[in-house]
Amino acid sequence: MKNSGLLLVISGPAGAGKGTVVSKLVKDENIRLSISATTRAPRGKEENGREYYFYGREQFEKMISENGFIEYAQYLENYYGTPKRPVEEWRKEGKDVILEIEVQGCEKVKNSVPDCISIFIMPPSMEILEKRLRGRGTETEENIQKRMKRAKEELALAKNYDYVVVNDTLEDCVENVKAIITAEKLSSQRLSFDI
Amino acid sequence: MKNSGLLLVISGPAGAGKGTVVSKLVKDENIRLSISATTRAPRGKEENGREYYFYGREQFEKMISENGFIEYAQYLENYYGTPKRPVEEWRKEGKDVILEIEVQGCEKVKNSVPDCISIFIMPPSMEILEKRLRGRGTETEENIQKRMKRAKEELALAKNYDYVVVNDTLEDCVENVKAIITAEKLSSQRLSFDI
Numbered sequence: 001m002k003n004s005g006l007l008l009v010i011s012g013p014a015g016a017g018k019g020t021v022v023s024k025l026v027k028d029e030n031i032r033l034s035i036s037a038t039t040r041a042p043r044g045k046e047e048n049g050r051e052y053y054f055y056g057r058e059q060f061e062k063m064i065s066e067n068g069f070i071e072y073a074q075y076l077e078n079y080y081g082t083p084k085r086p087v088e089e090w091r092k093e094g095k096d097v098i099l100e101i102e103v104q105g106c107e108k109v110k111n112s113v114p115d116c117i118s119i120f121i122m123p124p125s126m127e128i129l130e131k132r133l134r135g136r137g138t139e140t141e142e143n144i145q146k147r148m149k150r151a152k153e154e155l156a157l158a159k160n161y162d163y164v165v166v167n168d169t170l171e172d173c174v175e176n177v178k179a180i181i182t183a184e185k186l187s188s189q190r191l192s193f194d195i
Numbered sequence: 196m197k198n199s200g201l202l203l204v205i206s207g208p209a210g211a212g213k214g215t216v217v218s219k220l221v222k223d224e225n226i227r228l229s230i231s232a233t234t235r236a237p238r239g240k241e242e243n244g245r246e247y248y249f250y251g252r253e254q255f256e257k258m259i260s261e262n263g264f265i266e267y268a269q270y271l272e273n274y275y276g277t278p279k280r281p282v283e284e285w286r287k288e289g290k291d292v293i294l295e296i297e298v299q300g301c302e303k304v305k306n307s308v309p310d311c312i313s314i315f316i317m318p319p320s321m322e323i324l325e326k327r328l329r330g331r332g333t334e335t336e337e338n339i340q341k342r343m344k345r346a347k348e349e350l351a352l353a354k355n356y357d358y359v360v361v362n363d364t365l366e367d368c369v370e371n372v373k374a375i376i377t378a379e380k381l382s383s384q385r386l387s388f389d390i
Contacts, residue, residue: 159386162382164381164386165381178374179373179377180377180381182375183358183377184378186360186371188315188356188357191354
C-alpha cells in the first residue's frame with residue numbers, strides 16, 4: 001500500500017505558535033515544508049530556495065498563466081505564491097508537505113488541492129495570546145491591538161478548517177498534529193487495496 | 196471544550212485480531228466496550244452484564260418497539276442487539292465507546308448513529324490470515340475454508356468504513372486506532388468553540 005504524501009495546510013493567528021509547531025514537525029524526515037515564491041527582493045541573509053524562491057515579476061506572471069501555483073496573492077505590490085511542482089513531487093515520493101499559510105489563503109488551496117488537510121492552530125485563550133504577543137517584546141501597543149483584533153477575526157474562521165488543534169503545550173500540539181497525519185493516512189478514502 | 200465521547204465501530208474478519216486490539220484499547224480508562232444484549236441462554240461461566248445482557252424474548256421485543264437498540268439482528272432464532280442507553284450515557288460522560296460488530300451490522304449502526312467512527316481491522320495478507328486461523332488449532336479444515344471465503348467477502352466491504360487499519364503488529368495497530376481517536380476529537384465538526 002504505497003500511498004502519496006499528504007498536503008497539510010497550517011494556519012493560525014500570530015502568537016498561536018504555528019511557526020514553532022511547524023519547525024518541530026519538519027524535523028521528521030518524511031515531512032517537508034513548502035517554500036513560497038515571491039517577487040520582493042531578498043532581505044538580509046535570505047537565500048533563494050531557503051526562505052523563499054525569489055522570482056522576477058515576469059517569471060512569476062508567466063507561472064501564473066501556466067497555472068503553476070497552488071495559490072498566489074498580491075501584497076504591497078509584490079506577488080507571493082506556492083509553486084505547485086515541488087509540492088507535487090514530494091507528495092509523489094510519499095513525503096507529507098506542510099503549507100504554512102494565512103487564513104485568507106486556505107480557501108484557495110482547498111479549491112486547488114481538494115484532498116489537502118487543513119489544520120488551524122489555536123491559542124489556548126485570548127488572554128494567553130495577548131501575553132505571548134507582549135512577551136515577544138518587539139511589538140508596539142498599537143501593533144498588539146491590531147494583531148488581537150485580527151486574531152479574533154481569524155478565530156471565527158477556524159471552523160472552516162478540517163481540524164482545530166489548541167497549542168497549549170508545544171509537545172501535545174505537535175503530537176496531535178502527528179496523530180492527524182497518522183489517522184488521515186488510514187482513511188479508507190486514501191487507501192489503495194491490493195489484498 | 197468539554198466534548199462527548201466517540202462511538203467507534205470496529206469490525207474485521209475472524210483472524211484479523213480485532214478482539215485482541217479491542218482488549219488493549221479498553222485498558223484505557225476513557226474507553227468503554229459496549230455489551231450486547233441477547234435472548235440466547237448464558238453458556239458456561241457467562242455472566243449477565245459481562246459477556247452479554249441476557250434478556251427474555253418479550254423484554255427484547257419490547258425494547259425493539261421502543262427503539263431501544265442501536266442495531267439488532269436475529270441469528271439462529273435468537274436476538275442479538277446493542278442497547279442504546281449505556282452507550283449514550285457513557286458518551287455523555289465523555290467516554291469513548293467501542294462497538295465490536297459484524298461487518299453486516301456496521302451499516303445499521305451508521306444509520307442509527309451518524310456520527311459514529313467506523314474502523315475496519317485488516318489482516319496484513321490472506322496468507323497471514325490463513326496462518327492465524329490454522330494457528331488457533333481449534334478449527335476444522337472445512338471451517339478454515341469457510342472463514343477464508345467469508346473473509347474475502349468482508350474485505351471487499353472495508354472501503355465502506357471510515358478507516359482501515361492493518362493489524363501487522365498489535366502495538367502499531369493499537370497506536371493507530373488511538374491516533375484515529377485523537378484526530379477525530381480534533382475534527383472541527385466535533386469541536387465547540389468558546390474562545
